[in-house]
Amino acid sequence: MTTSQIESTPENRPLVAAVEQLQQLTDSLIEAGVLVHDNQGTPQSHQVLVHKFNQVIDQLDNLNTIQGMASYPIPVDIISYIEDGRNPDIYTREFVEVNAKSNARLKGKMENFGKLRDILSQKVVSEFPELKDTVEDIQRRTSGK
Known part of the structure; x- marks a missing residue:
């Protein structure tokens, strides 16, 4: 740097x-x-x-x-990398890769919970039409839009 x-x-x-x-x-x-x-x-x-x-x-x-x-x-992990004769850039790259994988997994979970919310909302509205306004309000507040 x-x-x-x-x-x-x-x-x-x-x-x-x-x-x-x-x-x-x-x-x-x-x-x-x-x-x-x-x-x-x-x-x-x-x-x-x-x-x-x-x-x-x-x-x-x-x-x-x-x-x-x-x-x-300075994180202790980086100091350990240097003491072991390893390049701290490797630590940074691995850290970024792990976080990218974790973010992708969390994004997938969020999308799947959104799909579950939509399907569940459709089923609730079809079985209990009087709850349509409440279900739409919940969808609007949880959709992030």
Whole structure:
């Protein structure tokens, strides 16, 4: 996610700041990886590496102290995904798929209850014509129209 994908509103400022700091942290970790890989074992390369890791530590500390991030809780399931080395986008995709299936099932139930209401209304009106106005009122109030 980039800062351009987040709507810039006052309540989203902490989120924008977190995204920017995460991008900086990611860049620093990549640079640290390159420094470790290319380390020559000299005092200068050791000093550069120590400086880079101190920078990473400072960035982690800054990320932890962003004001207003308490309003954006991270679900424990996502943290578990990350700890297990899995992509949190997979969690999001699975969550959306489960909700889509659940919504489709609930929509089917609602449609079937509507059909049951209509059939039952027809039967009640055919057996008890004096209840026609009451049945039509119930249908009108429960049809969602």
